[in-house]
Amino acid sequence: MAFWGKQLVSYAKTGIEHCHGKTQERRLIQTNISVLIALVTILVFNLAFILLGNPGLIYSGLVQLPLLLLLPLVLWLNHRGKRHEATLTLFLLVMFDALIALMLAQGVTLGLQYYFLMFAVLPASYLDAKQWLTTALLFCSNLLLFGYFEVYGWQAHPSIAEVPTLTITLLRILMVGSCVTTVLVVILISEYYAAQNERELQYLADTDSLTGLPNRRAFMWKLERTVKDRRPFCLLIIDVDHFKQINDTTGHQAGDSALQFLASQLHAATQGEDFAGRIGGEEFAMVQFCASPLEHLTRAENLRKTIASAHPDLGAGPVRLTVSIGVCMATPPVSLIKIMAMADKALYQAKRNGRNCIQVAADQSPSQAQRQAVN
Numbered sequence: 001m002a003f004w005g006k007q008l009v010s011y012a013k014t015g016i017e018h019c020h021g022k023t024q025e026r027r028l029i030q031t032n033i034s035v036l037i038a039l040v041t042i043l044v045f046n047l048a049f050i051l052l053g054n055p056g057l058i059y060s061g062l063v064q065l066p067l068l069l070l071l072p073l074v075l076w077l078n079h080r081g082k083r084h085e086a087t088l089t090l091f092l093l094v095m096f097d098a099l100i101a102l103m104l105a106q107g108v109t110l111g112l113q114y115y116f117l118m119f120a121v122l123p124a125s126y127l128d129a130k131q132w133l134t135t136a137l138l139f140c141s142n143l144l145l146f147g148y149f150e151v152y153g154w155q156a157h158p159s160i161a162e163v164p165t166l167t168i169t170l171l172r173i174l175m176v177g178s179c180v181t182t183v184l185v186v187i188l189i190s191e192y193y194a195a196q197n198e199r200e201l202q203y204l205a206d207t208d209s210l211t212g213l214p215n216r217r218a219f220m221w222k223l224e225r226t227v228k229d230r231r232p233f234c235l236l237i238i239d240v241d242h243f244k245q246i247n248d249t250t251g252h253q254a255g256d257s258a259l260q261f262l263a264s265q266l267h268a269a270t271q272g273e274d275f276a277g278r279i280g281g282e283e284f285a286m287v288q289f290c291a292s293p294l295e296h297l298t299r300a301e302n303l304r305k306t307i308a309s310a311h312p313d314l315g316a317g318p319v320r321l322t323v324s325i326g327v328c329m330a331t332p333p334v335s336l337i338k339i340m341a342m343a344d345k346a347l348y349q350a351k352r353n354g355r356n357c358i359q360v361a362a363d364q365s366p367s368q369a370q371r372q373a374v375n
């Protein structure tokens, strides 16, 4: 089963390497899957016609055979990167196929004219907006064909009149059912791609491309949620010391590597529901959920020490990186703006204290005992 699933996916993606973007991929997959649906539909109907043994129905199957042989042309065009030509070929082939089968054999007895209704609607989903003229032409021509056959009808091959009414009804249900199934499959593929698109765009909108951490927007959103949830937490604002110097002496590229290194340290320091983000050029933030203020301080201090002792190699030998950390404990109810301002103020105090240290926000200073425990 898994083997056939993989085969189906690789078949559906024929020519995907020529696509730019998810919308083109979606349209290509819809075209390839439609070829498969058309092949299966024709084969199923032909088999039913042969089993029924009616000459008119068998004849109707036979006139569709050229289409069966030409459908792989659509895949070949997609494989060659000619997506638009492939889609247009698909629509023209299936339209002619339905027209020939209806006019030469089936008439409107089995409801084949409903396919024109489907071919009128689907091009809008398959073709690009700039191909609006082709889309409009396909829409109008198919709608006219449907309208004509629905209003004036078309005589079926005389022998089809011998098929029992119940069988005709079942075949009509099968015909309309195959139309509905095709439209459903096309809608499902569209929905799947729309959801995937949204996920990818959301990821890009929320992620800092250099470090892979949530960006300021995403971090602030999570912080806001935390504040609204009225959970106690601790906010750390972490700023690299003398980062301009690192950039100036080791180069901007090495500066970027330093930021990536710090992001990995922050990521490693998160536990459970903690989260971190890059909220500015060389400024990071982290929210910790711990049992006690002492634990918050211990973890902040451990993070500072780990970074200071790491001496990462940024390309031109080991570099000493240090950070200053402003710490603010939040016990609900708190305001987001206030908590950010307090942590910021604490960070600037840490800078004034000589950098490479942590500073707890004013009026939150830990007791002497806590300081000793941390040191």
Ligand SMILES: Nc1nc2c(ncn2[C@@H]2O[C@H](COP(=O)(O)OP(=O)(O)OP(=O)(O)O)[C@@H](O)[C@H]2O)c(=O)[nH]1
Residues within 6 Å of the ligand: 210, 239, 240, 241, 242, 243, 244, 245, 247, 251, 252, 253, 254, 255, 256, 259, 280, 281, 282, 351, 355
């Ligand atoms: N390589 C690199 N540098 C960045 C990036 N974003 C900001 N910077 C640099 O970070 C430096 C920040 O410098 P300052 O604000 O003066 O701070 P600092 O040198 O770290 O000094 P203190 O914070 O006071 O210790 C500037 O030189 C920015 O160009 C980035 O994405 N990559």
